[in-house]
Amino acid sequence: MALRAAESIWVGAQFNSRPDSPGSHARPGLIAVGRDSGPDRLFRKWQCRWALVPAQTSVTPVDDEKPLTPEAAKPVGATIHGPKEIVSKGFHRDLNFLPRPLSVTDDSSDDGTKVRVAYQGIPGAYSEAAALKAYPGSETVPCDQFEVAFKAVELWLVDKAVLPIENSVGGSIHRNYDLLLRHRLHIVGEIQLEVNHCLLALPGVRKEELKRVLSHPQALAQCEMTLSNLNITRVNADDTAGAAQIVAASGQRDTGAVASARAAEIYGLDIVAKNVQDDANNITRFLILAREPIIAGNNKPYRTSIVFTLEEGPGVLFKALAVFAMRGISLTKIESRPQRKRPMRVVDGSNNGSAKYFDYLFYIDFAASMAEPRAQRALGNLEAREFARFLRVLGSYPMDTIR
Numbered sequence: 462m463a464l465r466a467a468e469s470i471w472v473g474a475q476f477n478s479r480p481d482s483p484g485s486h487a488r489p490g491l492i493a494v495g496r497d498s499g500p501d502r503l504f505r506k507w508q509c510r511w512a513l514v515p516a517q518t519s520v521t522p523v524d525d526e527k528p529l530t531p532e533a534a535k536p537v538g539a540t541i542h543g544p545k546e547i548v549s550k551g552f553h554r555d556l557n558f559l560p561r562p563l564s565v566t567d568d569s570s571d572d573g574t575k576v577r578v579a580y581q582g583i584p585g586a587y588s589e590a591a592a593l594k595a596y597p598g599s600e601t602v603p604c605d606q607f608e609v610a611f612k613a614v615e616l617w618l619v620d621k622a623v624l625p626i627e628n629s630v631g632g633s634i635h636r637n638y639d640l641l642l643r644h645r646l647h648i649v650g651e652i653q654l655e656v657n658h659c660l661l662a663l664p665g666v667r668k669e670e671l672k673r674v675l676s677h678p679q680a681l682a683q684c685e686m687t688l689s690n691l692n693i694t695r696v697n698a699d700d701t702a703g704a705a706q707i708v709a710a711s712g713q714r715d716t717g718a719v720a721s722a723r724a725a726e727i728y729g730l731d732i733v734a735k736n737v738q739d740d741a742n743n744i745t746r747f748l749i750l751a752r753e754p755i756i757a758g759n760n761k762p763y764r765t766s767i768v769f770t771l772e773e774g775p776g777v778l779f780k781a782l783a784v785f786a787m788r789g790i791s792l793t794k795i796e797s798r799p800q801r802k803r804p805m806r807v808v809d810g811s812n813n814g815s816a817k818y819f820d821y822l823f824y825i826d827f828a829a830s831m832a833e834p835r836a837q838r839a840l841g842n843l844e845a846r847e848f849a850r851f852l853r854v855l856g857s858y859p860m861d862t863i864r
């Protein structure tokens with residue numbers, strides 16, 4: 462029996478199913494196990510595998526089920542491809558009730574209903590457009606804050622969350638980097654959206670009449686030059702569509718909003734100027750988050766996102782990054798964020814007194830899949846050579862290309 466972990470069993474059996482669905486109970490025979498030693502342990506640690514194991518594991522048997530026989534436990538590989546290929550011997554119930562194994566593309570909910578996707582903002586926000594681009598025909602669920610979207614996934618209120626992480630003009634959305642670490646969701650995909658901002662106002666208003674404009678801070682930053690030229694005061698709002706809604710409700714003719722053409726339609730505003738962003742190529746990259754990771758493949762370009770902290774010493778960041786360069790792996794993004802729980806590090810400079818440094822978390826995206834041995838070795842090296850004090854793989858997922 463493969464992958465019978467002599468070491469610890471560290472992943473539960475409840476993947477891809479709702480807590481109240483019949484398949485969500487831990488079943489004897491099907492459990493996700495991961496080993497914590499061996500050459501590709503990091504990969505296994507992150508990726509987790511399905512294996513069939515006999516009932517005398519720590520899983521509580523469901524009353525009316527027979528324990529799985531060793532014969533039925535044989536086709537370990539079959540569980541990766543789907544429950545239908547599992548030999549049915551030993552089970553009382555329809556095998557379709559079993560939890561689904563992880564899959565590369567996971568775009569339907571377990572019971573065949575529409576995927577529910579959380580986003581921050583209200584209808585007409587760019588994040589809603591990104592959610593629909595990622596999951597056409599899905600049911601989009603507005604959330605008033607980024608953190609609410611994270612919680613909605615964790616609490617099974619939705620299946621996925623689509624959240625902005627960086628913009629080609631405004632840069633990183635730091636709040637979401639921080640939340641990625643604070644919550645235990647997995648990045649299962651990304652989506653890039655061309656953002657074309659419009660200046661919206663009450664019907665009949667000309668853009669010269671506007672004294673004030675409301676929008677999301679990122680959107681205002683993306684239109685910095687245009688708004689300065691028009692000499693308009695900028696006011697922050699929770700999201701672009703929310704700004705449009707406020708303008709529509711306020712009835713103030715001197716107040717406009719920077720938002721999408723769809724927001725103008727929804728909230729009954731006029732578009733007084735189109736494409737008001739400073740850069741014609743204004744692209745926002747969104748992450749797709751889920752409760753379970755996907756199994757990374759290598760049939761298309763993949764990106765992997767990790768976060769780590771470093772040990773002290775000269776050139777440690779250089780050495781950490783070298784583990785990728787030495788294996789020909791390109792880094793596509795590096796972001797550092799202060800460590801909230803340990804913001805300062807005191808380094809004893811002996812005769813010269815001690816110095817205080819800010820302590821950082823490093824978020825790195827690299828262009829390789831965790832299915833590739835070179836990526837597994839790079840991370841193994843990062844951890845084994847002890848450059849990294851803490852390391853977490855946030856996800857390994859197919860890269861999006863502009864469509």
Ligand SMILES: O=C(O)C(=O)C[C@]1(C(=O)O)C=C[C@@H](O)C=C1
Pocket residue numbers: 581582585586587588589625628634656677679680699700701702745
């Ligand atoms: O306010 C919205 O419409 C959003 O979806 C948020 C957001 C962001 O947070 O960056 C998304 C895309 C644009 O870059 C501007 C704003």
